[in-house]
Structure formats: structure tokens, C-alpha cells
Amino acid sequence: MTKATNLNPSKLAMVPFVSVDNMMKIVNSIGTARMIAEIADYVEADFLRWKLFDKTPRVAAHSDEGVIELMPTSDGETYGFKYVNGHPANMARGYQTVTAFGVLARVDNGYPVLFSEMTILTALRTAATSAVAAKHLAPKDAKVMGMIGNGAQCEFQALAFKEVVGIDTIRLYDIDASATQKAVRNLSNSGLNVIACKSAEEAVAGAQIVTTCTADKQYATILTDNMIGAGIHINAIGGDCPGKTELHKDILLRSDIFVEYPPQTRIEGEIQQLPDDHPLTELWKVMSGEVPGRTSDNQITLFDSVGFATEDFSALRYIHDKLDSLNHFVELDLLADPDDPRDLFGMIQRSATNPNNQMHAGQKS
Amino acid sequence: MTKATNLNPSKLAMVPFVSVDNMMKIVNSIGTARMIAEIADYVEADFLRWKLFDKTPRVAAHSDEGVIELMPTSDGETYGFKYVNGHPANMARGYQTVTAFGVLARVDNGYPVLFSEMTILTALRTAATSAVAAKHLAPKDAKVMGMIGNGAQCEFQALAFKEVVGIDTIRLYDIDASATQKAVRNLSNSGLNVIACKSAEEAVAGAQIVTTCTADKQYATILTDNMIGAGIHINAIGGDCPGKTELHKDILLRSDIFVEYPPQTRIEGEIQQLPDDHPLTELWKVMSGEVPGRTSDNQITLFDSVGFATEDFSALRYIHDKLDSLNHFVELDLLADPDDPRDLFGMIQRSATNPNNQMHAGQKS
Numbered sequence: 001m002t003k004a005t006n007l008n009p010s011k012l013a014m015v016p017f018v019s020v021d022n023m024m025k026i027v028n029s030i031g032t033a034r035m036i037a038e039i040a041d042y043v044e045a046d047f048l049r050w051k052l053f054d055k056t057p058r059v060a061a062h063s064d065e066g067v068i069e070l071m072p073t074s075d076g077e078t079y080g081f082k083y084v085n086g087h088p089a090n091m092a093r094g095y096q097t098v099t100a101f102g103v104l105a106r107v108d109n110g111y112p113v114l115f116s117e118m119t120i121l122t123a124l125r126t127a128a129t130s131a132v133a134a135k136h137l138a139p140k141d142a143k144v145m146g147m148i149g150n151g152a153q154c155e156f157q158a159l160a161f162k163e164v165v166g167i168d169t170i171r172l173y174d175i176d177a178s179a180t181q182k183a184v185r186n187l188s189n190s191g192l193n194v195i196a197c198k199s200a201e202e203a204v205a206g207a208q209i210v211t212t213c214t215a216d217k218q219y220a221t222i223l224t225d226n227m228i229g230a231g232i233h234i235n236a237i238g239g240d241c242p243g244k245t246e247l248h249k250d251i252l253l254r255s256d257i258f259v260e261y262p263p264q265t266r267i268e269g270e271i272q273q274l275p276d277d278h279p280l281t282e283l284w285k286v287m288s289g290e291v292p293g294r295t296s297d298n299q300i301t302l303f304d305s306v307g308f309a310t311e312d313f314s315a316l317r318y319i320h321d322k323l324d325s326l327n328h329f330v331e332l333d334l335l336a337d338p339d340d341p342r343d344l345f346g347m348i349q350r351s352a353t354n355p356n357n358q359m360h361a362g363q364k365s
Numbered sequence: 366m367t368k369a370t371n372l373n374p375s376k377l378a379m380v381p382f383v384s385v386d387n388m389m390k391i392v393n394s395i396g397t398a399r400m401i402a403e404i405a406d407y408v409e410a411d412f413l414r415w416k417l418f419d420k421t422p423r424v425a426a427h428s429d430e431g432v433i434e435l436m437p438t439s440d441g442e443t444y445g446f447k448y449v450n451g452h453p454a455n456m457a458r459g460y461q462t463v464t465a466f467g468v469l470a471r472v473d474n475g476y477p478v479l480f481s482e483m484t485i486l487t488a489l490r491t492a493a494t495s496a497v498a499a500k501h502l503a504p505k506d507a508k509v510m511g512m513i514g515n516g517a518q519c520e521f522q523a524l525a526f527k528e529v530v531g532i533d534t535i536r537l538y539d540i541d542a543s544a545t546q547k548a549v550r551n552l553s554n555s556g557l558n559v560i561a562c563k564s565a566e567e568a569v570a571g572a573q574i575v576t577t578c579t580a581d582k583q584y585a586t587i588l589t590d591n592m593i594g595a596g597i598h599i600n601a602i603g604g605d606c607p608g609k610t611e612l613h614k615d616i617l618l619r620s621d622i623f624v625e626y627p628p629q630t631r632i633e634g635e636i637q638q639l640p641d642d643h644p645l646t647e648l649w650k651v652m653s654g655e656v657p658g659r660t661s662d663n664q665i666t667l668f669d670s671v672g673f674a675t676e677d678f679s680a681l682r683y684i685h686d687k688l689d690s691l692n693h694f695v696e697l698d699l700l701a702d703p704d705d706p707r708d709l710f711g712m713i714q715r716s717a718t719n720p721n722n723q724m725h726a727g728q729k730s
Contacts, residue, residue: 012460013385019698020378021716028717032710059424061439063472068444070435074426079433083446083468085475091706095377095474099700103448107428109460110450119701123709152703155710179707186710332697333384335464336484338517341456342544344488345397345520345551351386352393 014331018116018319022328026319027120029326033159033190040128040164042314047132050284052076053310057264065089073309079105080313082118098122098152104316112334114320118312125315126307127156129260130211130235131164136286136293137258137301138233139208143168146207148200148222149214149238150174150183155190157211157237158183162192165209169193173203201227211235212246225250230298236270237305247302249273255302258283258293260311269304379696383481383684387693391684392485394691398524398555405493405529407679412497415649417441418675422629430454438674444470445678447483463487463517469681476700479685483677490680491672492521494625495600496529499574501651501658502623502666503598507573508533513565513587514579514603515539515548520555522576522602523548527557530574534558538568566592576600577611590615595663601635602670612667614638620667623648623658625676634669 018026027035046053054076058069066087073080084100091097100118105111134142145167147154154172161167170192174180180196187194197203204210204227212222212234225248228234234255238246247270258281259265266276283303286293294301323329338347383391392400411418419441423434431452438445449465456462465483470476499507510532512519519537526532535557539545545561552559562568569575569592577587577599590613593599599620603611612635623646624630631641648668651658659666688694703712 017697020701021698024713024716027713032713054426056424059421059435059437061419061437061444063441065473066475068470068472068475070424070437070446072424072426072435076428079426081435083477085470087475090474093474095476096700096702096706099476101477101699105433105450107433108430109455109458110431110433110452111460111464112448112466117699117701120709120713151707152709182705182708182711186708186714332382333386334466334482335461336385336482337461340547341461342516343547343551344485344517346547348389348392348397348485349551351389
């Protein structure tokens with residue numbers, strides 16, 4: 001390397017960036033269902049390494065209109081974090097309720113190795129995590145899932161449960177019928193038997209798995225106690241921040257509850273309705289075989305999902321592993337890399353007078 | 366806008382990105398000294414709005430080899446954070462000790478509005494903050510600064526103190542003579558009288574301001590008590606993480622100490638050598654006139670600088686304000702922006718079949 005005479009950014013200065021457009025290309029080249037299943041393997045592999053991870057509740061900046069969060073974690077070799085916002089009023093203003101991006105970096109030298117959009121990737125990892133949990137908790141041979149809330153997460157959940165859990169039928173309900181119609185349309189070639197329902201009761205009828213995924217930022221009762229029979233697995237996704245829940249408390253009291261990271265779920269999940277000492281089981285312990293998951297045909301299991309930093313880490317790790325083979329990324333010169341690390345000033349000075357300083361990705365003169 | 370038929374990323378999906386190369390273009394088009402002075406105005410303006418800011422110590426992930434930190438803050442309208450690593454062993458391996466990047470976002474909708482390199486920008490804001498502090502604390506008519514440690518921050522400090530404080534002479538010393546030679550070379554056209562010294566004692570002789578900026582991650586004694594006479598202002602930059610200090614404790618005991626954010630400085634600054642109740646003055650109170658800065662000709666003032674999130678926020682805010690007029694950035698499609706926010710899945714599906722999906726910045730097929 002002839003760094004002394006080469007003022008173009010060195011390889012060390014470059015960080016691969018996966019844009020929204022390139023993430024869509026990645027999803028479409030692998031196939032949504034297969035990609036979710038592959039991410040599910042990464043999520044499960046990282047849950048099995050649970051004790052290695054630095055775990056901390058997300059760092060949240062709350063305002064009247066929403067929240068901006070940073071979700072960092074590390075396995076000791078790789079560090080990752082996600083930036084994610086949640087602004088319920090955004091949809092009415094033509095903005096996304098949730099947008100996200102994330103970074104992976106090397107722990108040994110602190111250099112970022114991936115910068116990626118994560119709005120799409122979060123949808124994939126959320127579905128992957130739900131499906132991994134259900135693989136361990138849902139009744140064997142579950143074939144029918146009722147899904148209440150047919151928003152942005154709906155189709156990803158449907159495909160995840162088909163691919164990872166083996167369901168063949170999905171029963172859809174949303175208070176907004178156009179959301180259900182959208183999901184029916186999008187899932188028309190999925191291989192699933194897709195049934196639009198006129199009520200939540202109709203959607204859960206005959207289902208072995210019930211997924212709730214609504215978006216209101218408030219205490220709501222999407223499921224009442226009488227709608228949940230013995231033996232059901234509930235996959236509760238929408239209760240994911242303080243003041244936002246979906247299930248009637250009586251359902252929680254009849255369920256065995258499984259969570260990602262108790263300190264975060266106690267604040268954000270359905271269990272914010274319960275006393276702080278209500279018994280929970282950590283999902284990683286079920287996956288590792290340390291404690292049993294489903295123990296009887298009559299048991300109601302509840303995955304109280306809020307989304308945890310390790311799942312984003314797993315998804316970013318997956319994308320990073322796929323980079324070279326798929327080649328859907330650009331390099332950004334994000335890191336200053338002077339020839340002499342002590343000579344940052346000189347690097348800037350020389351860049352002003354070097355006529356050969358070429359344009360490259362991430363630049364505009 | 367015809368979003369329904371236009372699958373190219375909408376304006377809402379795009380986030381301006383300032384690469385290292387473009388940051389150098391910005392610095393060179395404005396001029397380093399002038400840009401530091403302009404950032405100093407932003408830093409001071411934000412210190413004067415101190416009570417508005419969400420303040421929290423940085424979120425650090427420590428390892429044997431270094432640290433990766435996230436530094437978030439918000440003024441209620443705008444949110445910002447910086448990612449920064451510190452790995453002292455990096456230099457010997459051909460990597461930067463510190464690299465950084467940052468983001469600004471709107472609090473009301475959570476959308477990022479700027480993504481920027483911050484290795485260069487941090488150097489500028491650190492120098493700007495030192496100079497702003499010295500403007501309030503250094504002896505009137507200070508003309509000579511001694512600078513111990515001539516690494517990456519050295520020239521920025523020199524220009525900042527020339528531009529903002531009015532010094533005309535800088536006396537340089539580093540245990541590595543080649544670092545001093547580098548700084549002498551880089552400052553040859555700065556308008557400063559630049560003097561290379563053979564010892565720290567020689568560098569501080571006759572100086573009204575002493576800046577310490579060394580990089581070892583350990584307790585060190587760059588300045589001993591006998592080197593600091595009455596009336597000196599000390600600008601201590603290098604003591605900026607737990608276990609890293611530069612000044613002998615006796616100097617601290619003779620000084621009036623000024624800090625950015627006490628909860629962070631108590632952990633990271635020179636004052637980690639002192640009891641937790643040692644009296645301090647917050648810099649913003651001096652700037653606002655709430656408490657006096659320098660009160661006598663004999664007083665030793667010490668700015669125990671560790672770098673705080675609001676300073677990065679100020680620097681990012683400055684860059685954001687300059688974007689349109691300077692035009693040194695590219696747009697990245699970082700945010701998924703489906704026509705119907707509930708139809709993220711459909712957006713991905715349609716992108717696979719749309720032949721008109723154009724290439725744009727941040728993409729590679």
C-alpha cells in the first residue's frame with residue numbers, strides 16, 4: 001500500500017453501507033421467507049450465547065410525540081447498536097411510525113464494519129424472533145394462526161410462522177378492513193391459506209397460535225380473556241413500550257410467560273400490568289434446554305415480545321456475513337485514516353491541494 | 366408527488382451524509398481557523414441553553430483493548446448522538462486511536478436529518494470548546510501558549526487559540542520529537558510564532574496558557590507542580606477516560622477547576638484524582654455570567670475537559686446549517702418510506718418487479 005502518496009481514502013476508511021434499496025435487493029434475491037428463517041437461525045444461535053452479551057435496557061429519549069432509542073450490545077468480539085424511533089402520530093403525517101438503522105463494529109479496534117438501514121431488517125428480525133419462540137412454545141403441529149393487527153409486521157409474521165413453525169393457514173383481522181385487504185393481497189402467492197375475518201373473535205377461532213400486533217400507543221384490550229382457550233400460544237408483539245399493552249390482564253394470569261430480557265420487558269411489555277415479582281421464564285433458557293417450554297396440551301404460553309438488542313445484533317451479523325456474496329452495498333468513507341494517525345491536520349491540508357483526489361462512493365464535490 | 370407509481374426513494378427516505386472527503390472539502394472551503402471559531406460560537410450558544418438539554422453520561426462498552434461509546438443528547442427539538450471509539454493500541458497497528466461518526470434527528474418525528482463523519486469534526490469541536498473556555502478563563506491579553514503533546518489535536522488547538530483567544534505564539538513539546546516537527550511544519554503558514562521545545566519545562570516557560578494533550582491511557586504526570594506559576598490557565602484535554610490523567614494532583618489543589626458536566630468529569634477527567642465533593646464550577650455558569658470565571662491575576666484556572674455530548678451536538682448542528690450552501694454531501698436512502706406505511710412488505714415485493722427502479726446515491730446493484 002502506498003499510503004504516503006495516495007490521498008484517496010484507504011480501505012481502512014471505508015464502511016459498507018446497505019441502503020433501503022439494497023436491503024430490498026437482498027430480501028428479493030434470497031426470498032423473504034427463506035431470509036427470515038436464516039435470520040431466525042442467527043437469532044437462536046445468539047440466544048444460545050446469551051451470557052456472553054453485554055445487556056442493557058435501551059437508552060431512550062422520550063418526548064411528547066414519541067421516543068428515539070439507542071440499543072447497544074456486544075458479544076465481546078463484535079459490538080452493535082440500533083437507532084430506532086417510535087412516533088405513533090407519524091403515520092397521519094405521512095411519515096413512518098418506526099424507522100431504524102444500525103451499525104456493527106469490531107470490539108478489538110472499535111472500527112465500524114457495517115452501516116445498514118434497519119426498518120426492513122427490524123421487521124424481518126421481529127418475525128424471526130417470534131417464530132423461533134413459537135418453535136419452542138407453540139403446540140406441536142400447530143397449523144392455524146390468528147393475527148390481530150394487519151399492519152407493517154403482518155406479512156413477515158405470516159411467512160415466518162409458515163417457514164419456521166409450519167403453519168398453513170392464517171386468519172386476519174384489523175379494525176381497518178383495508179389493512180386486512182392489503183395483507184390478503186400481499187400473501188396471495190405465499191402458499192398460505194389466507195382468511196380475512198370480520199372480528200377478532202372470528203380470527204382466533206380454531207387457531208393454535210394467536211399473534212397480536214397492533215400499533216396504538218395506549219393500553220388496549222385486543223384480546224379478552226374469553227377469546228383464549230386452553231393450549232393456545234400467544235405471540236404478543238404490539239405491547240412494546242411503557243403505556244402500550246394489548247392483552248387483558250386476566251389472560252396474563254392464566255399464561256406461562258416467556259420474555260427476552262426481563263429488566264426491559266417489565267417496563268415495556270404486557271407484563272407492565274403485573275407485579276414486578278410475577279414469575280417469568282427467559283426465552284434463552286428454553287432454547288438451551290435449561291428449563292422446559294411447553295409442558296402440557298392445556299397450557300397457555302405467552303411470548304411477551306418487546307424486541308431486544310441481541311436480535312438486531314443477530315440480524316446485522318447475518319447481513320454482514322452475506323455482504324460479499326450478494327454484493328448489494330456501497331462503501332462509504334466514514335473514517336478518517338491519515339497516513340500518520342497523529343497528522344489529521346496535515347491530511348486535511350494536503351487534500352486541499354491534491355489535484356488527483358478522486359471522487360468515490362459517498363462523495364459529491 | 367406521484368408516490369403511487371414512483372418506486373424511487375422519496376425525499377423522506379433520504380438522509381444527507383457528509384463523508385470524510387466531504388468534511389475535508391468543507392474545512393478547506395471555510396478555512397480551519399474560521400470554521401473552529403464558527404463552531405465555537407455554536408458550542409457557546411448551546412452551553413447558554415444548558416438547562417434545555419437532556420444530559421446523560423456516555424453509554425460505554427469497555428473491553429480490554431478500548432472502549433466504544435454512544436453519546437446522545439437532545440435540546441427538545443433536535444436529537445443527536447455520536448459513536449466514538451478509543452483504542453490506545455490502534456496506532457501501533459496502523460489504525461486510528463479514535464474514530465467517530467454522528468447523527469442529528471428531529472425529535473418531533475424521529476427522522477435523522479444528518480449522518481456525518483466525526484473524526485475530523487470532533488477534533489474541531491474539541492479545539493473550539495477549549496478556546497471558548499479559555500476566552501472566559503485565561504488571563505486577558507494572553508499571547509503565549511505552551512502545548513505538551515503534539516498529536517492529532519495539536520494544530521487544531523493552536524489555530525483555535527489564535528482565532529478565538531488571540532494568542533500569537535505557541536511553544537511545542539512532545540516526547541516524540543517527530544510529532545513536534547510535524548506540528549511545526551503544519552503550522553508554518555498559520556501566522557503563529559511556532560517554537561519547538563526540548564522539554565515540557567521549556568514549553569511552558571513564559572506561557573500564560575498551558576495545554577496538555579497526550580494520548581497514553583494511563584495515569585501520567587505531564588505537568589508537575591513546580592511548572593505551573595501563578596496566573597496560568599491550564600487547558601487539560603488528555604485526561605478523558607477512567608484511569609487516564611495528565612496533571613499532578615498538587616496542581617489540581619492549587620487551581621480553580623471548571624468542567625463541562627460534573628457527573629462525567631468526576632469519572633473521566635483530571636478530577637478523578639480528587640474526592641467526589643471537591644468544589645467545581647460548571648463552564649456554562651461562567652458563560653452565562655451566573656458565576657465569575659477568572660477573578661484575579663494570580664489565580665490558576667483549570668479547564669478539565671473530557672468532551673461532552675452537547676459539543677458534538679453543536680458541531681453537527683453547525684454542519685447541518687452549512688449543508689445547503691456548501692453542498693458537500695450526498696443523500697443516502699437510509700429510511701424505508703413505503704407509500705402506505707402499513708405496507709412495508711408490499712414495497713419490497715414491488716421493488717423486485719419494477720423495471721424502472723433507478724440507481725441512485727448509496728446504491729450498487
